[in-house]
């Protein structure tokens with residue numbers, strides 16, 4: 001039987017606010033000593049009262065607008081009773097029936113098609129503390145770090161509109177880029193600022209009814225989401241084809257073994273007994289404020305892609321690659337703007353920056369699995385390198401070597417060129433002795449050329465480049481070798 005895959009995603013995003021969601025503790029807990037970002041509110045001490053972080057609400061509205069959501073006038077916070085030890089109060093303040101943003105959509109692109117994925121809701125809640133468990137053989141205890149508890153957490157829930165792991169990956173990368181463009185989150189997956197859970201089920205192709213679904217957790221990269229979903233599609237297909245039933249449960253992705261394993265069945269699912277948070281007033285979201293936020297939405301990837309084609313004469317393909325990530329687009333524009341140029345000169349400069357970025361620099365970064373924001377070669381250095389090549393001081397080939405050294409050492413291209421003596425010899429009197437040497441050392445090639453074998457000249461050019469260690473200007477060498485051979489020819493005739 002043919003099966004259709006149905007995927008919905010829940011993404012949790014830590015917001016980049018100064019303070020936590022309901023107290024004045026600083027939210028930048030990552031680099032802080034454990035249990036140092038704490039106060040009576042986020043410790044859940046009796047009598048402590050929460051206060052809503054206005055910036056977190058604004059960021060959530062902003063995200064909702066960028067996702068084409070409606071922003072209802074009335075919203076409120078609810079208490080989600082929660083029995084785990086990672087929340088000091090014993091409940092989490094979240095949003096249940098009246099989220100900040102509803103009914104949106106996100107346009108995604110796969111190789112096969114462009115489609116809109118529905119966004120059910122965007123709501124705001126608080127993050128939980130970090131637990132660290134030590135197994136029995138190392139003492140059998142757990143440690144808790146409250147720093148993360150109370151950090152604003154935005155949850156974006158999609159409709160079950162995705163039909164493959166490719167579509168899920170496209171949704172996540174597009175959403176990830178959008179959040180970085182908005183500046184509402186670092187959206188760093190490694191440190192947990194952007195986390196994804198997936199609901200996945202299979203149903204007979206053509207059926208309208210959903211099959212039993214599983215929820216997958218613990219996926220820490222786009223790659224693991226992609227792999228976990230493909231694993232789960234296969235697993236469920238085998239269960240169904242074997243005449244079995246897919247058990248509705250939560251499964252965890254085990255990165256090292258590349259499998260999902262059962263963590264919790266539906267019978268264990270908690271009844272969170274939501275009720276309106278009595279310590280917080282309902283929020284009346286002023287439509288004027290919403291429109292003011294809409295007016296402040298920054299330029300997003302699609303608009304920037306169009307502008308790059310318009311302003312810098314880039315191809316759609318290159319512009320897309322450069323604008324998919326905000327960091328990449330920012331790097332590009334910084335590099336381009338370092339030179340005050342206009343018209344054709346600007347376009348040609350932009351094209352060179354784009355070529356170096358998408359070619360050699362991306363190659364080096366990909367090797368190390370690094371983001372452009374971590375590039376040891378700054379936009380200033382890249383522009384310096386492009387200038388050295390453009391001025392004919394070094395050849396393109398040498399430029400690649402210099403870029404690699406600048407990448408590895410963090411040194412400035414001009415300095416590297418000077419220290420290593422990587423200069424392109426463009427002085428005739430400096431190249432001529434090498435031409436003479438090459439002709440002397442290869443009488444055979446000279447004879448071949450004189451006998452009519454023109455390709456022998458190419459060999460001799462290569463020999464000159466070798467003698468000058470690649471530093472001679474290729475067109476000059478060409479010119480001098482041809483002249484010397486022509487002189488020899490004239491002498492023979």
Ligand SMILES: [Zn+2]
Nearest residue numbers: 023025039042
């Ligand atoms: Zn606090």
